[in-house]
Amino acid sequence: MEDWVERIKAIVFDWDGTIVDTMPLKIENASRIFKKYYGVSCKNTRESYKKHSGVSRKELFNLIAKDNIGKGLSGFEFSKISAEFTLRNINSYKSSTVFNEKYRDVFTWLMKRNLMLFISSSAVKEEIVKLAILLNIKDCFLEILGSFGNFRKGKHHINYIKKNYALSTDHIMFVGDEKADMRLSGRLGIMCVGVTNGKSKSSLEMGFADYVIQDLTELRGVL
Template sequence: MIKLITFDFDGTTADTMPFLEKIAIKLLTQFYKLPTEEARLKYRSTTGLPFEQQVTQLFPQHSMNTRVIELFEHQKIEEIFSLPLFPDTKEVINHLKRRGYLIAISSSTFQSTIEEYCKRKGLEVDQILGYRKGFEKGRDHFEFLQKKFNVSADEMVYIGDSLMDCKRAESNDILFIGKTGMFKKQQFNEISSSNLTIDSLSELKTLLPKLQPNGKK
């Protein structure tokens, strides 16, 4: 039985990914001289990682990495609090809480940023986990949640909007549900063992009660 539902933040809970992608593409084209479409593809191929890890993975030991990371994080914090939740986020999360599910957010965004954002938007969950060096989305967060809430991997589900989210969930034996947006259903299904996707969070209200621990309906 599913007890703990964990949501990604950017692109899943909050409608922030178009803005973040726009910043990233601008910086990648400006500092690494990439064509726009190549910059977009490189950014998307590593989405789900903290931005500093995206940059160092894409451009190992490049002299401009530190500057690019600083600019990205500065522009992100300047604008993120003005960006909206998805229209159904609060209603769906409140519905799931009333049904007895535990709710967490696990993200590669800094935890203090997510906490402040949720406070301003009036979004209440049981646990928020963000990125810091040595503690990040994936195994670190999942093990923390399992210990805190005394749940096993097969009592958890992770909902995210990136292929990296899928890989991190399933490599830790966590049932994954892909939220379409940056990636399409077909792209998730090509790598996901669950083959579960949604177009909006509202679909969770009917999908989750049907799921068995192995992800089958």
């Protein structure tokens, strides 16, 4: 395992739940939007959001709609509520503490080790970039990859990074907080580090995590 760590040249970070704690705000904003436009109870939307979280926004909103109104969204409907969702989220971030300032030192330490840092998320890139700028951490990352169309978190993002930065599979480490992240990275043959953030350590290990840490400040111990 130690030899594998020494080959790492790039670290790909999940966004929500790993670098920033925005998920509660997003769930609340989505619940208000589905109540506003479709009369869905906030409780039901929250449950659907948590159930399907981790996929692209378009897929997520369609799954929430199917759970609660019995059908998916039209292209027009999705565009309308997605734009409102982004606006609500950005406004929420401005009035909430979503970032652990200790992580700033971690990113600085990683960059001093000449590691390439990326963000890979199922969220919309525009929203991630705006929050990264607000938090003054955008320049820590070579690229911020959001999901749209068929360009999604997982295989598509990893293949893009490998191709554009001349990296092989064993040069890349993925850091995320969900079992789905661990399983996906494991299937791609990438070293994966699970961040518990209060979750069960064993659940991440069973999801193929090579290492499990409590938060990003412990990443130094892995590298």
